Ligand code: NAI
């Protein structure tokens with residue numbers, strides 16, 4: 001009997017439904033090619049859930065996600081809900097779902113496709129061979145620490161607190177080592193250990209567990225230096241692991257190496273990235289209200305998110321390779337959506353791009 005994989009599909013708002021529809025075509029093609037069996041269940045989330053259920057994250061949506069093997073998410077948000085109170089904002093649902101599902105690690109691959117090097121602001125020879133993964137801690141650090149305002153001697157003061165415990169550091173850095181083992185076996189741990197106490201604990205923890213991964217070449221990089229090296233020698237990085245705020249900034253910097261936000265996939269994971277682990281997969285971009293409903297969105301970020309799902313949750317490496325090869329082939333042939341097109345008049349629609357990628361998928 002085929003092993004049926006359950007996928008919760010959350011299309012969301014704006015271009016979310018448009019790009020998710022293309023990703024679902026890819027799922028269907030993978031079933032045909034490899035004999036997989038996916039059971040998809042659609043759930044309301046974000047702005048549309050606020051409109052229909054009065055909350056961005058309905059209980060039943062959470063239940064559907066919890067009973068699934070993986071979640072595929074489009075994007076949420078839009079001007080319609082921007083002035084709502086905090087509980088009735090789509091973005092609140094986003095924080096809520098990550099927390100409720102225990103997803104503490106955000107993986108963002110940045111791959112530079114050869115034929116898109118012209119779309120980047122960096123020189124092609126600098127980008128050559130760039131294929132890196134930022135592993136960002138997602139639920140700790142200064143974004144979640146105690147905050148306060150007070151009157152000080154020199155007027156009003158504001159305080160943000162950065163807290164990390166050893167458990168939080170160990171679980172994310174172990175995950176990064178494991179991911180590196182499945183890639184080119186290089187790990188850069190990024191911190192500010194020359195100044196910050198949380199970074200010292202981070203570095204001590206990484207050094208303590210490093211002997212468990214003797215096959216991984218480890219380097220410690222200070223965050224300011226890492227910001228420079230990402231622009232100077234991006235291809236020398238394999239896996240970068242770092243705390244929440246550094247990861248937020250560095251992953252956006254790494255994203256810009258690739259040209260368009262419409263190309264970037266992400267995974268949010270919990271306790272494990274071993275085959276069979278639960279994960280939430282989504283494009284890095286938002287709901288793009290400026291182009292929503294016009295068939296202009298680039299579906300590649302969402303399609304590559306399916307490849308990540310195959311690799312990390314289902315251990316379907318062969319199919320993940322096929323998706324990535326199909327994307328590369330279609331781009332090599334010169335096909336472009338508007339965001340990556342030089343000649344916008346020849347740009348493909350969202351579904352035309354999806355169809356071409358599906359058609360290009362083949363068994364190795
Ligand atoms: P955005 O990523 O939606 O759009 C930024 C720019 O990139 C826009 O010009 C948009 O047209 C373009 N763009 C984005 N994705 C594209 C794609 N696939 N193909 C072609 N062009 C694309 O970010 P923005 O405008 O800051 O936010 C819009 C809404 O999305 C807001 O409500 C925001 O809160 C929400 N948002 C949601 C996220 C999520 O669901 N994970 C993440 C980021 C923003």
Ligand code: MG
Pocket residue numbers: 248249252
């Ligand atoms: Mg950011």
